[in-house]
Amino acid sequence: MAIKRLNRQFGQGDPEFLKGIMLLSRYTHQNLISLLGYCDEEDEKVLIYELASKGSLDKHLSDPGLTSAQRIKICLGVAKGLSYLHDPQGTHQRVLHCDIKSANILLDDSLTAKLADFGLSKIGPANQQNSVLLTNALGTAGYCDPLFMTTYTLTKESDVYSFGVVLFEVLCRRLCYEYSNGLVKVFVNKWKNMCAEN
Template sequence: MDAFLQQFQHLQIQLEDITSATDNFNDDNCIGRGGFGKVYKGELSHSKGRSMVAIKDRGHGQGIPEFLKEITSLSHYSHENLISLLGFCYQGDKMILGLRYLHDPRGTHQRLIHCDVENANILLDDNWNGKVSDFGLSKMGPANEEQSVIITFAAGTPGYYDPQYAMTNTLAKESDQWSY
């Protein structure tokens, strides 16, 4: 775990800064809830300056694997329609992500299949542009393969995931498209 976190040391944010930004995780600043826990709004200083952020505080449900996957996914992908990772905090039992904002067949990076595209995971920025968030259930696959599939246990929100995925546990690049 320490070796993993070391490679992302430049993204680490102190718990005191997050506590201050959320007014000690005050429910008045809570803007949503998900499988990871509560999401708070706050203004936070980070490595790229100071901005309004969504702060995901792990409360229940998802755990360390999903937290680490979200750090990995969001630090490797940059797109105008994705929430970007500004930083994270992992101190004691606190696992917190600091967030700011998918499928590109021409990309050289691994393909990312979100696995949980639903209305609660689409956030709006100040200009009402949609931004995909919550990559805790996402799966990575090979890049630039027209027919690549990933076999895994089905997870996500019933009614939003691809019925083929639910029946066969097989993800394809079209699986996220079905959610729309």
């Protein structure tokens, strides 16, 4: 098992903690991390997850030992997890993850991808073709849907955009950003321009 302790230094609070418990208690899928339990005593708030022994995808992007077939398997797993959250069958409320990135994709021993970290997630209405929510800025620089960043209109396509950035990371074998001299340099626009030229 793995343990995640609430750290208020990083802006985490009770709403994110409770949202993680609620979502992972109601939504179960082989490509979502499983919640095994939690502790909520006074100021101590801890989530207990299944162990994803290989850690997060961002740590494996440049691994030359990760084959193309394994990379495809991981990407398909993420797509299945997202499809379940977005619920094309209309059997439960739609979940918009809002922070799809390689650091939030965990891998188990067999390299099964598991979406994790649901603290920023939003719930949309069920049984509708589209869910549109107006909300404050969410997500991580480089992965955020530009349309969302300008309109604050959140849709399942916002998650799909972020997943597309992860696909580029897997293809390019590197993160979509780098830290240099205390600044974050994002490569997504450069990747888009390279694709448009070809």
